[in-house]
Amino acid sequence: MTPTEHAPHYLSLPDARTVTTQAVRAAGHALDNALREQTMMCLTADPGVGKTFTLHTLCQQRPTLSALRLLPRPQARPNDLRHSLHHALDLPGDPPQDAGICDDYLRHALEQPPRLLAVDEAHQLSASCIEYLRYLHDDPVPQVTILLLASRPRLKALRSQPALLSRVTTWHHMEPLAADEVFTVLPRFHPLWQNTHHNTLARLDDMWAHGNLRRWAALTHQLQAHLRRRPDQSPEPTALLRRLHPTLAPSA
Structure with missing residues (x-):
């Protein structure tokens, strides 16, 4: 699987790949x-x-x-x-x-x-x-x-x-991505998810994405923005979710 040039990914995500689900x-x-x-x-x-x-x-x-x-x-x-x-x-x-x-x-x-x-x-x-x-x-x-x-x-x-x-x-x-398909598709969709624990992916999917690829693209966009600001700090799922929908993840 290699990155697809000019692929019409939502938000034009850098390094996003096309995955045949x-x-x-x-x-x-x-x-x-x-x-x-x-x-x-x-x-x-x-x-x-x-x-x-x-x-x-x-x-x-x-x-x-x-x-x-x-x-x-x-x-x-x-x-x-x-x-x-x-x-x-x-x-x-x-x-x-x-x-x-x-x-x-x-x-x-x-x-x-x-x-x-x-x-x-x-x-x-x-x-x-x-x-x-x-x-x-x-x-x-x-x-x-x-x-x-x-x-x-x-x-x-x-x-x-x-x-x-x-x-x-x-x-x-x-149909949207099945719950178990999230674990195989997301690491292939974008390298930022390659080392993400399955529990984290499952939590993000359950609370926000629901197998919806546009929502996963929005999460990836927020993850990229966080890493640009704090490249040495991995964000908690709640921090990403608060940026997308403040009512989904209460402050810690």
Whole structure:
């Protein structure tokens, strides 16, 4: 395991590594099945578990995969998706103003090679944008697998769309790190945790992180800040927690 350059870790942690967890492997298996069938898949997780980071990781692990990643603004219109796709495909010039002409360009560009079209924060999509994705999915010309990333608390917004319910073949939910997985993942995620006692990791996970990688990144950030100030003094777990949430760890 080596550090991944430019990995989109939360807070851009120096020396953070990309670790293929059980959840990432399971998501990769589900994605490979969707790619073989060129179908629609929805990847969900609680905030901070790592949906977007998992997408980056899976794409890095599949260097031959042609992936288009879209992050539409809330309540985007179909024209917004058209324009985003036009730029993601690196097509020349500005997107045509006429929707039909623009769609013809996009259909031709998406014909080859087969691509993954990943839409982050898909729970924010309007009904008209979901209809547009349905159009791309049902059209026999574009060779696309559509991956929707959504926060589990907002999943109801997607499940309420009839156009998706009959087309999404996989609703894959990512779980946070299991309690025992924390002991193996954290030392590989960042060298600052390599010599940390299991009891300390378990206490931090139980009181704050709960297997959530974004929270572990925040803890790592606080640990780095402490060691910059006091390089010869290892912090107590309560000291780290007080900086993140004062009510979690009362003063000693």
